[in-house]
Amino acid sequence: DGGITQSPKYLFRKEGQNVTLSCEQNLNHDAMYWYRQDPGQGLRLIYYSQIVNDFQKGDIAEGYSVSREKKESFPLTVTSAQKNPTAFYLCASSTGLGGLHFGNGTRLTVT
Amino acid sequence: GENVEQHPSTLSVQEGDSAVIKCTYSDSASNYFPWYKQELGKGPQLIIDIRSNVGEKKDQRIAVTLNKTAKHFSLHITETQPEDSAVYFCAAQANYGNNRLAFGKGNQVVVIP
Numbered sequence: 001d002g003g004i005t006q007s008p009k010y011l012f013r014k015e016g017q018n019v020t021l022s023c024e025q026n027l028n029h030d031a032m033y034w035y036r037q038d039p040g041q042g043l044r045l046i047y048y049s050q051i052v053n054d055f056q057k058g059d060i061a062e063g064y065s066v067s068r069e070k071k072e073s074f075p076l077t078v079t080s081a082q083k084n085p086t087a088f089y090l091c092a093s094s095t096g097l098g099g100l101h102f103g104n105g106t107r108l109t110v111t
Numbered sequence: 112g113e114n115v116e117q118h119p120s121t122l123s124v125q126e127g128d129s130a131v132i133k134c135t136y137s138d139s140a141s142n143y144f145p146w147y148k149q150e151l152g153k154g155p156q157l158i159i160d161i162r163s164n165v166g167e168k169k170d171q172r173i174a175v176t177l178n179k180t181a182k183h184f185s186l187h188i189t190e191t192q193p194e195d196s197a198v199y200f201c202a203a204q205a206n207y208g209n210n211r212l213a214f215g216k217g218n219q220v221v222v223i224p
Contacts, residue, residue, distance in 0.1 A: 006154075042200065042216035042217050043200065058211075090155070099145040100212065102147075102154030102155050104154045105153070105154050
């Protein structure tokens with residue numbers, strides 16, 4: 001089945017450590033996105049990539065970094081510079097012509 | 112940029128009744144309006160969408176209506192069932208070449224058996 005795989009589902013880190021969240025898609029979509037979800041805040045765009053080797057900042061990019069070396073992969077690194085990293089992170093992809101396909105998310109807890 | 116507002120934030124309905132969620136948007140250039148359903152612990156799933164060249168679209172028990180003049184669009188769920196309980200997000204997209212969606216903050220729908 002085609003889809004988006006995010007791993008792991010739950011992730012725990014100590015404050016001050018960088019952590020990388022994985023996102024893989026086999027939908028052959030060009031565009032990929034990272035969103036952050038906090039209670040009552042909806043979905044906020046962190047970074048997006050419309051094509052391999054290119055990506056743009058979203059609305060809340062500070063403290064995050066991404067890479068897009070392969071079409072099917074778009075990993076997100078939460079750096080120690082992110083002041084409030086605890087959240088639910090969602091990866092998505094699209095053909096660019098319409099709606100997004102989301103993964104089932106990674107819940108990151110930083111203590 | 113686009114600003115999408117969603118009301119009400121929480122909606123409780125009796126099983127079998129209808130539920131309506133309304134969203135407003137700010138950018139008159141927006142031309143694509145999807146709705147997503149998110150169940151607990153999962154990612155959002157696209158359930159229906161509408162483009163600005165039509166006013167209404169139906170898919171079984173769900174429908175979406177669009178009023179471009181007033182800049183609002185609504186999700187209608189008829190004959191609600193317990194499995195309709197979820198958080199619903201609306202979104203709007205303007206065709207500026209980056210395909211970015213602006214999301215509402217979500218609406219918790221609770222269907223009471």
